Amino acid sequence: MLNLSFLKKLCLANGISGDEKKVSELIQKRLRDSNVEIKIDGMGNLLVTKKGRKRAKNKVLLSAHMDEVGFIVTDINSDGTLRLETVGGVDRKVLYGKSVVVGSNSINGVISVKPVHLLKPDEKESVIPIDKMVVDIGADSREEALKYVSLGDSVSFLPNYCDDNGIIMAKALDDRAGCFILTEILREELECDLTCSFVVQEEVGLRGAKAAAYTLDPDFAIVVEATTASDIPGCDETNNVCCVGDGAVLSFMDRSTIYDKECLALALKTAEEKNIKVQLKRAVAGGNDAGAIHTSRSGVRTIAVSLPCRYIHSQTGLISADDLESSLELVKETAMKLAVL
Amino acid sequence: MKNLLFNLCSAHGVSGEEGSVTDIAKLIMGTYADVSTDVNGNLIAQFGKTDAKYSIMLDAHIDQIGLIITHIDENGFVKASPCGGIDRRVLQAERFIILSKQPIPCICCSTPPHLSSGNEEKAVSADNLWFDTGISGDKLKDMVSLGDRIVFDIHPKQLHNNRITSKALDNRAGVAAVMYCGDLLKKQDLNCKVIITLSTREEVNMLGAKTAAFGYYPSEAIAVDVSFAKQSGVPSEKSGNIDEGPMIGIAPVLDKEISDKLITAAKVKKLKYQCEVMGGATGTNADVISSTRGGIRTGLVSIPLRSMHTGAEIVSLNDVAATGELLAEYILERSIAVC
Numbered sequence: 001m002l003n004l005s006f007l008k009k010l011c012l013a014n015g016i017s018g019d020e021k022k023v024s025e026l027i028q029k030r031l032r033d034s035n036v037e038i039k040i041d042g043m044g045n046l047l048v049t050k051k052g053r054k055r056a057k058n059k060v061l062l063s064a065h066m067d068e069v070g071f072i073v074t075d076i077n078s079d080g081t082l083r084l085e086t087v088g089g090v091d092r093k094v095l096y097g098k099s100v101v102v103g104s105n106s107i108n109g110v111i112s113v114k115p116v117h118l119l120k121p122d123e124k125e126s127v128i129p130i131d132k133m134v135v136d137i138g139a140d141s142r143e144e145a146l147k148y149v150s151l152g153d154s155v156s157f158l159p160n161y162c163d164d165n166g167i168i169m170a171k172a173l174d175d176r177a178g179c180f181i182l183t184e185i186l187r188e189e190l191e192c193d194l195t196c197s198f199v200v201q202e203e204v205g206l207r208g209a210k211a212a213a214y215t216l217d218p219d220f221a222i223v224v225e226a227t228t229a230s231d232i233p234g235c236d237e238t239n240n241v242c243c244v245g246d247g248a249v250l251s252f253m254d255r256s257t258i259y260d261k262e263c264l265a266l267a268l269k270t271a272e273e274k275n276i277k278v279q280l281k282r283a284v285a286g287g288n289d290a291g292a293i294h295t296s297r298s299g300v301r302t303i304a305v306s307l308p309c310r311y312i313h314s315q316t317g318l319i320s321a322d323d324l325e326s327s328l329e330l331v332k333e334t335a336m337k338l339a340v341l
Numbered sequence: 342m343k344n345l346l347f348n349l350c351s352a353h354g355v356s357g358e359e360g361s362v363t364d365i366a367k368l369i370m371g372t373y374a375d376v377s378t379d380v381n382g383n384l385i386a387q388f389g390k391t392d393a394k395y396s397i398m399l400d401a402h403i404d405q406i407g408l409i410i411t412h413i414d415e416n417g418f419v420k421a422s423p424c425g426g427i428d429r430r431v432l433q434a435e436r437f438i439i440l441s442k443q444p445i446p447c448i449c450c451s452t453p454p455h456l457s458s459g460n461e462e463k464a465v466s467a468d469n470l471w472f473d474t475g476i477s478g479d480k481l482k483d484m485v486s487l488g489d490r491i492v493f494d495i496h497p498k499q500l501h502n503n504r505i506t507s508k509a510l511d512n513r514a515g516v517a518a519v520m521y522c523g524d525l526l527k528k529q530d531l532n533c534k535v536i537i538t539l540s541t542r543e544e545v546n547m548l549g550a551k552t553a554a555f556g557y558y559p560s561e562a563i564a565v566d567v568s569f570a571k572q573s574g575v576p577s578e579k580s581g582n583i584d585e586g587p588m589i590g591i592a593p594v595l596d597k598e599i600s601d602k603l604i605t606a607a608k609v610k611k612l613k614y615q616c617e618v619m620g621g622a623t624g625t626n627a628d629v630i631s632s633t634r635g636g637i638r639t640g641l642v643s644i645p646l647r648s649m650h651t652g653a654e655i656v657s658l659n660d661v662a663a664t665g666e667l668l669a670e671y672i673l674e675r676s677i678a679v680c
Contacts, residue, residue: 079573081573089454091451091454092462093430093433093463093465094433094451096430096651097428097430097431097435097648097651097652097653098431098435098652098653099495099498099653108500108506110506110648110653110655111653112572112648113428113431113648113651113653114574114575115569115575115648115649116426117624117649118575118576124430124464125464126430126462126463126464127462127464134573136500136506136572136647136648137500138500138501138502138504138655139501139502144501144502148501160436165476165480167474167475167476169436169446169448228455230452230453230456232418232452232473233414233416233418233469233471234452234469234471235453239456241453244475286455310448310473311434311450311453311473312453313454314433314434315434315435316435316436316448318448318473318475320475
């Protein structure tokens with residue numbers, strides 16, 4: 001069984017795109033005694049290298065993103081409520097009435113809801129657009145709110161985490177789960193040299209990964225991500241993408257990448273040899289940092305290992321601890337094979 | 342006051358299963374009042390001159406909105422129906438707790454955007470409320486029973502200006518106000534009997550208040566609840582202002598003299614207050630109490646609250662305290678008048 005205490009710390013930290021510092025610090029601290037070399041680039045990406053027992057024939061990069069979806073304060077109304085814009089893709093139906101924290105001092109707020117009793121029948125069935133939503137922090141005027149909040153402050157979903165019965169429910173599993181996997185691998189003694197990047201700004205256009213891939217110039221890359229699992233009531237089985245509990249997810253194609261066929265085959269073979277539970281992603285949907293990495297410089301042979309995660313991009317996602325362990329094993333074993341390919 | 346309200350809001354008491362909240366109130370009020378529970382789970386606290394003919398009932402409902410499990414499927418998901426008028430627009434991807442023998446965390450299912458196909462703005466429909474425990478169906482069936490309640494897993498939090506946000510402030514804010522009133526009156530020499538009822542099941546059919554009013558048949562009664570506070574999108578004629586004090590109800594179903602006397606009490610005590618005028622019934626326990634037996638003269642005092650029936654309700658602690666003080670002053674004056 002994995003020790004999940006560091007995953008908990010990562011999920012409870014707030015770090016929307018462009019404001020990943022707290023997550024970055026946690027990772028640096030965790031890797032302090034792990035014999036790694038850490039560089040921080042101009043965007044805030046953490047570029048980490050670790051020597052293995054053997055020199056690698058190929059430079060293999062593992063990449064996970066530190067940022068999470070959230071909001072940014074764009075204005076303050078005269079009644080002291082805050083106006084928001086989303087940072088990354090957030091579905092409005094998961095926002096209404098949610099608790100949030102604002103700014104570096106983590107001020108409590110809620111996304112205000114017009115009481116259901118005062119609505120017309122059709123209004124009761126629909127959620128207002130995000131640009132009409134406001135956050136109530138208890139302030140009564142713009143002037144008062146400005147004492148606690150500045151324009152441009154980050155807004156995150158209220159941090160939450162629980163793990164029980166092998167199920168993890170938490171904020172920001174996309175992609176703190178990936179950060180956790182990379183960190184745990186870097187803390188082990190490795191067979192071959194390995195390079196990892198913990199990148200910024202994935203949710204706003206795969207921006208950090210682009211710079212990291214340029215600097216590190218790898219031969220192979222494995223993007224470690226969380227991906228949508230729609231194995232829930234009301235969703236057609238043919239549309240479930242992947243299932244929680246059925247193991248690590250390997251993709252052949254998504255919206256940003258057609259994955260390297262040989263590397264994908266190698267990963268599938270590795271899973272079979274090492275008896276690791278895997279499933280293929282059954283939809284051409286979503287996208288991740290692979291989109292930026294595989295197109296870097298003269299091209300990088302890339303695959304993605306994803307964790308099936310329900311309710312991604314909301315206040316709470318759900319993953320299985322077994323899938324987390326399978327993903328970790330698959331990433332580690334495949335990376336070591338690619339290093340000597 | 343803050344500690345009391347945080348404790349009351351942290352406890353779970355969906356309609357029909359209010360016991361764990363009632364227990365908190367029982368411990369506190371038991372120190373000065375004769376406390377009992379009746380067949381419907383109402384908590385009744387009697388104090389003052391307990392053999393007096395004249396009795397004043399203060400009613401605050403103690404239940405909260407939630408959901409009730411109607412089906413457990415083989416993949417570990419449970420289906421539920423609303424228990425009270427929960428706002429379905431706020432449910433998706435929210436954290437909840439199943440109140441089974443051992444509490445189980447869960448998430449309200451939310452269809453991912455790529456499958457929403459143009460319905461991304463839609464609230465989840467009442468007949469499609471699924472909750473995800475992540476636990477396998479076989480295991481879950483041993484842990485959960487049909488009829489178990491589900492509540493928001495949302496803890497009280499401090500906001501600016503002495504305000505707090507939580508689930509269940511409707512009506513733990515009212516409960517805290519009547520308990521504070523009891524605390525202010527406990528050492529007073531009263532000429533009348535005071536009956537505080539923390540009544541059950543308001544959110545489904547007001548059964549608790551109906552039977553408690555029948556059973557104790559007070560000379561007069563005041564229902565203490567929450568009402569709409571002004572916020573974005575809420576018309577001012579339908580709302581009070583947060584931090585402007587208790588809202589004194591004026592309505593055809595309420596006793597006009599009680600409304601007037603409440604206003605007088607607020608003026609005497611120099612407490613902020615506001616009038617809430619309604620054209621018919623009030624939608625509170627006052628409606629059922631006033632028509633009990635041969636009729637009971639009934640008033641209504643409400644605490645302004647934002648985002649009602651969600652996990653993001655907001656009240657001002659100042660308003661809760663002022664409501665308790667107003668009720669205490671009213672009872673002190675009535676105690677003199679009726680002797």
